[in-house]
């Protein structure tokens with residue numbers, strides 16, 4: 001695995017991105033931003049599962065006005081997502097947005113971009129230049145790859161902000177196509193010092209989207225690229241946050257909550273491990289501590305994995321052996337598998 005790329009750090013509210021800080025997990029609300037109560041509720045749900053930054057769409061004046069109320073109701077830093085209308089960016093800054101996401105390319109005249117950059121600088125609010133493959137400028141060079149054109153378009157916008165003496169910059173270059181995304185980030189990572197927000201755009205429903213995002217985000221992280229991640233899924237944003245942490249945990253880049261080791265089950269299995277592992281997974285969502293829990297389907301390979309975990313169970317017909325920190329601590333009846341295992345987990349989580 002490559003060492004992490006050295007990037008400059010920026011702060012969005014009280015969260016540091018880049019400069020060697022832990023990779024930040026973020027998501028985006030899916031409520032109508034104008035509905036302050038629903039949006040605040042969803043942001044709190046996201047905070048409860050460990051989300052560290054949240055972005056809200058600001059498509060109109062009413063949404064920009066709602067931001068002030070949303071900010072009052074939540075403690076997570078809030079990023080306003082703006083397209084086309086620079087006045088919405090100015091209003092969002094006034095309403096207390098901690099960050100802006102915009103594509104200066106679709107904001108229009110230099111004076112408008114300048115007004116936003118000045119107002120953001122005055123408040124110390126960073127701007128993410130967020131380019132997607134689907135919204136490339138019409139000036140794209142047909143002789144270059146999609147990734148090459150994305151990088152060039154982003155560089156134009158970076159230089160535009162730099163020429164306004166603005167450097168609280170973060171960049172994203174997302175595509176649905178994983179190789180395009182990886183090529184674009186690898187290229188820009190060598191050309192600018194700013195932190196990178198990484199993700200695969202419009203990745204899809206959880207089944208497809210988590211795989212696609214994991215391959216894309218995981219490849220980049222393995223290459224040392226990426227300071228904050230967002231998994232985009234056609235699902236409740238909580239799923240995005242959970243998937244984000246699982247990606248980081250699988251590369252040992254962050255610890256967040258428990259790790260569940262469970263066997264795939266096979267012809268040796270004599271109890272319903274799929275159901276048991278699902279129930280354990282659901283309950284572990286409420287535990288913060290990084291505990292390793294194993295649910296194994298037999299006494300052949302089960303004890304080995306279960307012993308390696310902080311808490312584990314190796315299940316056989318009607319009975320299971322419970323392990324804690326490598327020691328066998330007892331035998332449990334099948335009806336008590338879940339409660340006995342969770343009792344040990346909760347004990348360790350205290």
Ligand code: SF4
Pocket residue numbers: 263264265266267268269296297298299300301302
């Ligand atoms: S742990 Fe046992 S039941 Fe589970 S897959 Fe391995 S051999 Fe099969």
